Amino acid sequence: LQIDYTAVSLVAPEKVHFKYRLEGQDGDWREVVNDREVQYSNLAPGHYRVRVKASNNSGVWNDDGAFLDFSVAPAYWQTNWFRALCLAALLTFLWALHRLRVQQLRREEAKFREAVETMPAIAFIARPDGYRTFANNRWLEYTGLTIEEAMGTGWQAVIHPDDLKRVLEKWDASLASGAPLEYEARLRGVDGHYRWFLTRAVPIRNPRNKTVQWCGAATDIEDRKRVEQLQSELAHVNRVSTLGELAASISHELKQPITSTMLSATTGLSWLRRDPPDISRASGGLERIVNDCKRATEIIDRLRSLYKKADQKREPIAVNEVIGEMVLLLRGEANKNAVSIRTDLAPNLPIVMADRVQIQQVLMNLMLNGIESMKDTGGVLTVTSKPGKEGQVQISVSDTGVGLPPEKADLIFEAFFTTKPQGSGMGLAISRSIVESHGGHLWAAANDGRGAAFHFTLPASAEGVQLAAAEAQTGGLHS
Numbered sequence: 001l002q003i004d005y006t007a008v009s010l011v012a013p014e015k016v017h018f019k020y021r022l023e024g025q026d027g028d029w030r031e032v033v034n035d036r037e038v039q040y041s042n043l044a045p046g047h048y049r050v051r052v053k054a055s056n057n058s059g060v061w062n063d064d065g066a067f068l069d070f071s072v073a074p075a076y077w078q079t080n081w082f083r084a085l086c087l088a089a090l091l092t093f094l095w096a097l098h099r100l101r102v103q104q105l106r107r108e109e110a111k112f113r114e115a116v117e118t119m120p121a122i123a124f125i126a127r128p129d130g131y132r133t134f135a136n137n138r139w140l141e142y143t144g145l146t147i148e149e150a151m152g153t154g155w156q157a158v159i160h161p162d163d164l165k166r167v168l169e170k171w172d173a174s175l176a177s178g179a180p181l182e183y184e185a186r187l188r189g190v191d192g193h194y195r196w197f198l199t200r201a202v203p204i205r206n207p208r209n210k211t212v213q214w215c216g217a218a219t220d221i222e223d224r225k226r227v228e229q230l231q232s233e234l235a236h237v238n239r240v241s242t243l244g245e246l247a248a249s250i251s252h253e254l255k256q257p258i259t260s261t262m263l264s265a266t267t268g269l270s271w272l273r274r275d276p277p278d279i280s281r282a283s284g285g286l287e288r289i290v291n292d293c294k295r296a297t298e299i300i301d302r303l304r305s306l307y308k309k310a311d312q313k314r315e316p317i318a319v320n321e322v323i324g325e326m327v328l329l330l331r332g333e334a335n336k337n338a339v340s341i342r343t344d345l346a347p348n349l350p351i352v353m354a355d356r357v358q359i360q361q362v363l364m365n366l367m368l369n370g371i372e373s374m375k376d377t378g379g380v381l382t383v384t385s386k387p388g389k390e391g392q393v394q395i396s397v398s399d400t401g402v403g404l405p406p407e408k409a410d411l412i413f414e415a416f417f418t419t420k421p422q423g424s425g426m427g428l429a430i431s432r433s434i435v436e437s438h439g440g441h442l443w444a445a446a447n448d449g450r451g452a453a454f455h456f457t458l459p460a461s462a463e464g465v466q467l468a469a470a471e472a473q474t475g476g477l478h479s
Contacts, residue, residue: 001040003068007054015057023049045074122187122197122218124155128211130175139218144190160186160194167199178203178211184221195222228437258296264288295328314353316461319385319393320345322356326363327383330371338378339371346386349393350460354438359458362431362442366397366454369428373401373451392440392457404444404452431456 007016019031020038025048030038038050053065076082122142125134135150143150143158159167163185174181181201186194201216268285271278327341334341363383370381379400388394428442435442435456442456 001043001070001072002037003039003050004037005052005066006036012057017055017059018052020050020052023051029053043072045072045078047071121220124150124201124216124218126201126214126216128175128203128213130171130214133213142189143187158188160188162186174201174203181214181216187218195220196225197221258292261289261292261296264292313355315356316351317354317356317359319349319352319359319395319458322359323363323383323385323395326360326367330364330367333368334371334381337371337375339374340380341367342380342382344382344384346384349385349387350391352393352438352458353461354458355434358434358438362434362456363395363397365428365431366456369454370397370399370401370451373399377401379451388457391460393460394455394457396453396455398447398453399451400447400449401451403450404446 005018005020007013007018014034017031017033018035019029020026021029022038022040025040025043047069048071049067049069051065051067053061053063055061122139123136124132124139126132131153132151132155135145135147135155139145139150139155140147143155145154145158148154149157156164156168167183167185170181170183173179180203182199184196184198187197188194197218198221199216199218201214203211204213204215206212264285268282268289271282271285323343323345327343331341367381367383374381382396382398384396384398386394386396432442435458439459440457442454444452444454447453
């Protein structure tokens with residue numbers, strides 16, 4: 001911006017001085033001699049006034065001077081209308097983007113609902129607090145509830161009364177921790193009958209890792225439950241029939257502590273009848289009686305647990321302890337067939353979560369098979385335990401009998417396959433199903449020398465692995 005100015009002098013125009021000031025921009029007056037113009041640049045939009053004063057050749061200033069008012073218009077991008085236009089364009093873009101996203105979400109929701117409505121499993125959606133907000137048609141068709149009845153906590157009405165408390169406890173635990181949910185429970189159908197379902201639910205989280213809803217599905221496992229029940233009944237029959245065959249050996253095993261008890265009691269009475277009574281020796285006899293009674297009680301307890309028909313119960317068990325129980329129970333059968341039982345048990349093994357009776361049954365089947373293979377020649381039956389791979393525990397039963405033909409290594413685990421004249425062909429098949437139901441594996445192999453070896457693994461519990469590691473570091477000493 002350039003502003004020109006001048007002044008009239010009839011005496012000496014060249015001696016006229018000027019000074020100027022742009023109000024709001026220049027702090028002081030600027031004095032010049034020969035210049036007749038002033039230039040400004042980069043002025044912000046607005047209204048301005050420039051003042052100019054002149055002096056004659058005598059140095060007398062005209063205090064009034066002259067002024068010029070002018071305005072600087074803003075660039076188009078600085079105008080309000082342009083800003084309003086940009087804001088409108090931005091809002092239009094955001095609205096269009098929002099509508100596009102809404103349409104995408106609606107299409108995805110429609111696809112999801114279509115998939116959920118057509119899936120054969122029961123499906124549901126719940127709020128972060130567990131309040132049901134959606135149930136698919138399969139749920140409504142099976143239960144006979146209306147959509148209104150199934151919402152909220154209405155779904156609890158179809159849970160079997162014996163299962164409801166356990167289900168709610170698992171739900172509350174998952175809601176509190178945010179961990180995925182899984183449980184088995186019986187659901188009442190529209191016909192009034194209950195069927196077993198496996199329910200799984202997972203939390204859906206937002207980018208801030210906050211749970212916004214739960215999505216779940218329930219799968220009918222009634223047939224699986226019936227198969228498990230049949231397997232359990234078959235395993236019980238197998239145990240009872242096997243123990244029936246061992247009746248003579250078990251009675252002999254019980255006869256030993258009973259005979260020892262009688263002998264100790266008779267001897268103790270004789271010591272007490274002396275004059276004076278020999279209390280010290282009689283006391284020793286009583287201690288032997290107590291030990292023999294404990295031994296007989298242990299044998300009877302093992303028999304009762306194997307004869308008993310009960311639901312599966314997974315509990316922490318020490319593998320070496322179970323092996324010791326079965327060695328005690330089968331020692332008589334082994335002695336009858338001139339078979340010696342040896343054990344090689346690793347210390348500090350982790351605890352496993354298993355059904356104690358079922359693991360006893362597996363060991364009994366494998367040990368009896370080994371004894372059977374050596375009944376004509378005698379031999380050695382070796383039971384070992386050691387840490388397996390990936391936190392598992394491995395148990396092995398090997399014999400020095402007739403051995404295992406390679407071509408029959410897999411066939412022996414098939415139901416009704418047997419090499420014994422009086423065998424049922426179910427022992428190994430049941431044993432494998434028991435081990436696999438525990439998450440383990442059972443296999444057979446030729447022994448290093450003579451005979452055959454059977455190995456099976458059981459997964460250790462997480463707590464058991466940590467405890468075993470701690471005991472190994474401290475030499476197995478703990479209070």
